[in-house]
Amino acid sequence: MSRGIAPQLESSFDRDAALALVRDLVRIPSVTGTERALAQHCASVLRAAGADVVDLDLFDDRGNVLAIFTGTTPGPTIVIAGHLDVVGVDGFAEHWGDDPRRDPFGAVVHEGAIWGRGVGDLKGGIAAAISAVRTVLASGTGLAGTIIFALVSDEETREGMGRSAGIKRLLPRLREHCPKADLAIYVEPTKLDIYVAQIGFYVADVTITGKSAYFSKAELGVDALKAGVRALELLWGHDETLRARGTHPLLGPRFLLPTTAQAGGLIAVPGECKISLIAAALPGDELDDAKTELEDLLRNVSEMDGITVDITYSSARDHNIGGSPAEVSPDLDILQPLAAAAAEVRIGTGAMAGAPYWSESPFFLNQLQTPTVYFGPGDISNCHTFDEHVDVDEYLDAVAILAGYLLSVCGRA
Numbered sequence: 001m002s003r004g005i006a007p008q009l010e011s012s013f014d015r016d017a018a019l020a021l022v023r024d025l026v027r028i029p030s031v032t033g034t035e036r037a038l039a040q041h042c043a044s045v046l047r048a049a050g051a052d053v054v055d056l057d058l059f060d061d062r063g064n065v066l067a068i069f070t071g072t073t074p075g076p077t078i079v080i081a082g083h084l085d086v087v088g089v090d091g092f093a094e095h096w097g098d099d100p101r102r103d104p105f106g107a108v109v110h111e112g113a114i115w116g117r118g119v120g121d122l123k124g125g126i127a128a129a130i131s132a133v134r135t136v137l138a139s140g141t142g143l144a145g146t147i148i149f150a151l152v153s154d155e156e157t158r159e160g161m162g163r164s165a166g167i168k169r170l171l172p173r174l175r176e177h178c179p180k181a182d183l184a185i186y187v188e189p190t191k192l193d194i195y196v197a198q199i200g201f202y203v204a205d206v207t208i209t210g211k212s213a214y215f216s217k218a219e220l221g222v223d224a225l226k227a228g229v230r231a232l233e234l235l236w237g238h239d240e241t242l243r244a245r246g247t248h249p250l251l252g253p254r255f256l257l258p259t260t261a262q263a264g265g266l267i268a269v270p271g272e273c274k275i276s277l278i279a280a281a282l283p284g285d286e287l288d289d290a291k292t293e294l295e296d297l298l299r300n301v302s303e304m305d306g307i308t309v310d311i312t313y314s315s316a317r318d319h320n321i322g323g324s325p326a327e328v329s330p331d332l333d334i335l336q337p338l339a340a341a342a343a344e345v346r347i348g349t350g351a352m353a354g355a356p357y358w359s360e361s362p363f364f365l366n367q368l369q370t371p372t373v374y375f376g377p378g379d380i381s382n383c384h385t386f387d388e389h390v391d392v393d394e395y396l397d398a399v400a401i402l403a404g405y406l407l408s409v410c411g412r413a
């Protein structure tokens with residue numbers, strides 16, 4: 001149930017402009033690798049909103065935006081972060097047929113929601129944050145402190161991409177302008193709750209090599225499939241061990257999930273077996289330790305006669321084998337006004353929770369020592385699907401919450 005924006009912001013809150021902005025952002029396609037046009041558009045919107053510095057960094061067909069709103073008196077520094085890219089749209093038109101939602105970049109408003117690729121993940125969050133700053137500035141309140149937008153390419157996972165190239169490029173520039181911020185809000189969809197923790201993860205591809213041989217001369221071969229079955233048993237056993245190590249109150253247990261197993265294909269002894277897996281780590285865990293454990297475990301396989309095991313890691317993010325877990329205390333002072341603003345605007349929101357996904361908060365947390373949370377409109381369970389949408393009311397409430405928050409921490413009477 002929405003109670004609307006704080007009374008002192010009511011007259012400066014332009015709902016039509018806020019709705020137009022999110023629809024504009026959705027209408028600019030930005031599938032990973034093609035974020036340039038969206039970066040250019042966001043830079044011009046932020047410039048028009050009154051940002052003092054707008055650093056548009058274009059590279060390949062992509063781009064990052066760093067925009068800074070500097071206050072007239074000292075105060076906290078709040079970073080609004082988000083990724084510009086969206087996942088692909090194959091099959092969208094076929095799925096929807098004649099329905100108005102068939103265009104993934106149409107941004108249609110249908111039955112009270114905005115539909116389209118990226119509206120939840122996470123153009124709704126970017127548009128809400130920009131609209132919030134516009135609302136606060138238009139109210140005549142001066143800024144105490146600094147609000148920084150850090151919008152980056154290359155967060156989503158796509159063939160050969162999605163390695164956080166954008167944020168890796170932006171961090172040194174951000175560090176130059178702002179060595180340490182008080183809080184970063186990464187505007188991933190949270191249904192207006194505040195995600196203070198996330199799992200870490202790594203993806204490993206295991207290649208087990210034996211020796212192929214004609215089926216009736218099997219004794220001349222070394223069966224890689226048999227070794228693969230042994231590996232799978234060990235991996236599933238390790239999953240149980242990890243789960244037994246305890247549970248994080250917001251994130252659940254650690255785990256390891258084999259996701260692919262492939263071997264053979266000829267009428268012959270299978271000479272090769274490939275296994276892929278994803279594993280989750282909890283805050284406090286080191287991915288280096290998880291890697292050592294996996295490699296020790298699979299040594300039981302590589303020590304089998306005639307078998308070799310090769311392990312590669314294909315999902316380097318802030319760590320060379322994956323993405324680190326992250327956590328900030330829900331009791332941080334700088335977070336309390338965000339929870340309060342959410343509860344004031346919409347009953348039942350602003351709860352401190354764990355993220356059911358991995359995103360780029362560890363870059364800010366570990367490399368800039370900036371506490372980072374996720375907050376935004378939208379529900380991750382419909383993101384990356386044909387049903388991606390955000391309710392108009394929820395989106396407008398996200399603007400109201402962020403505006404109320406920025407007013408309370410960076411507003412100058």
Ligand SMILES: [Zn+2]
Pocket residue numbers: 083121122155188359
């Ligand atoms: Zn996202």
